[in-house]
Amino acid sequence: MYKVLRKHLERVIEISDQEFDEFCSLLVLRKLRRKELLIRPGDRVTSEFYVISGCLQAFHTSENGDQSILQFGIEDWWVSDFEAFFNDTPARLSVSCIEDSTVLELNKEMLEELYKRIPKFERFFRIKLTKAFVALYSRIQNGLEKNSTTRYLEFCETYPHIEQRVPNYKIASYLGIKPESLSRIRKELAEREASINKA
Amino acid sequence: MYKVLRKHLERVIEISDQEFDEFCSLLVLRKLRRKELLIRPGDRVTSEFYVISGCLQAFHTSENGDQSILQFGIEDWWVSDFEAFFNDTPARLSVSCIEDSTVLELNKEMLEELYKRIPKFERFFRIKLTKAFVALYSRIQNGLEKNSTTRYLEFCETYPHIEQRVPNYKIASYLGIKPESLSRIRKELAEREASINKA
DNA sequence: TGAGTTCATTGACCTATGTTATCCTTTGCT
DNA sequence: AGCAAAGGATAACATAGGTCAATGAACTCA
Helix, strand or coil: CHHHHHHHHHHHCCCCHHHHHHHHEEEEEEEEEECCEEEECCCCCCEEEEEEEECEEEEEECCCEEEEEEEEEEEEEEEECCHHHHHCCCCEEEEEECCCEEEEEEHHHHHHHHHHHCHHHHHHHHHHHHHHHHHHHHHHHHHHHHHHHHHHHHHHHHCCHHCCCCHHHHHHHCEEEECCHHHHCCCCHHHHHHHHCCC | CHHHHHHHHHCCCCHHHHHHHHCCCCCCEECCCCEEEEEECCCCCCCCEEEEEEEEEEEEECCCCEEEEEECCCCCCCECHHHHHHHHCCCCCEEECCCCCEEEEEEHHHEEEEEEEHHHHHHHHCCCCCCEEHHHHHHHHHHHHHHHHHHHHHHHHHHHHCCCCCCHHHHHHCCCCCCHHHHHHHHHHHHHHHHHHHH
């Protein structure tokens, strides 16, 4: 079970068995049921979650009750309300399970202790952060210059594993459009494809 | 001139005169003219830029020539094509001056040398990165759930100094709408305000 | 000073997306 | 099996924002 995690770390830093064990000793294994909430608005967020199996979502609920999904989390991803996590402010997002899931909970304070003992873990998370930063940057760029159809197609290309397992209305929410619009887009794409196949 | 920079650092970490001098010794002062380009697509990006005075923009140019602005940079901000900077990939953005500007150029390799000598600078940039990450996160959230009028009003509130000095069509570009739309939005807001004042 | 450039605004029109309501299928539960 | 809930599609209509074209003000610079 922890093999995937070890690989995950070793794509960025080299670690010994002992260092890996020390890292694992900070983690709390949690088994979660579909729809279970890990973080709700207002919570103090002291942990981030590494997904072993299943699928999570981080989403914001607006005053009128609409939800917009900021992040999906499947196997090998980290999920949290990172604004609250980094800034020690009350959560503005919710994090919940789309499927039954198994996650490893990593406490922030324990992590900072670990940074002092084994600095290479600080390096690991700094590099993860730059990657996440760049990913957000290009998501903003997509939002600025691409239409919904293109954004949907690129989402399917970039995250085929997510597209296949989460309902369309959640994808719509992530893309910033309504489910009805996504439905229209998918119909349009299917028709396009059909007419190509006929020709 | 470097006083502002020192304050900028000291909002996050404490540093001695000597440490500050060592940091400054890495920096190259550059005076730039309006419209001058610091980074163009395809460049290798080895530096980030701290703005002493003036105003920069980081923008993407799409195939059909449309530009979308990802970031403005005024006094006390860092600007670059961060994707290229962090990943050592060719620049996809351009960075140019909206006004005559003075910047301090910080070379990535020299910075990494400095990290080894004085680790607290690594801490400084890691914290700056978390702040930037959170800012991008909330920009995405705004894009998902707010209409253009709201986004414009919040932009004016959040960045009054930018709103006052860059042309409206650049603000429109940053917000992901066309200048004509922003013009209509501004008209609508002015009318609303007028009718409130009359009442 | 005068011509060119940049920028903002406006109007007419068009298109993509949102809204509301309804219907149908699938899935899950007991 | 039978019912409820979830998910998806669709249609009619409304609206925000994009497109295109024209105008004029303000600024720049030779």
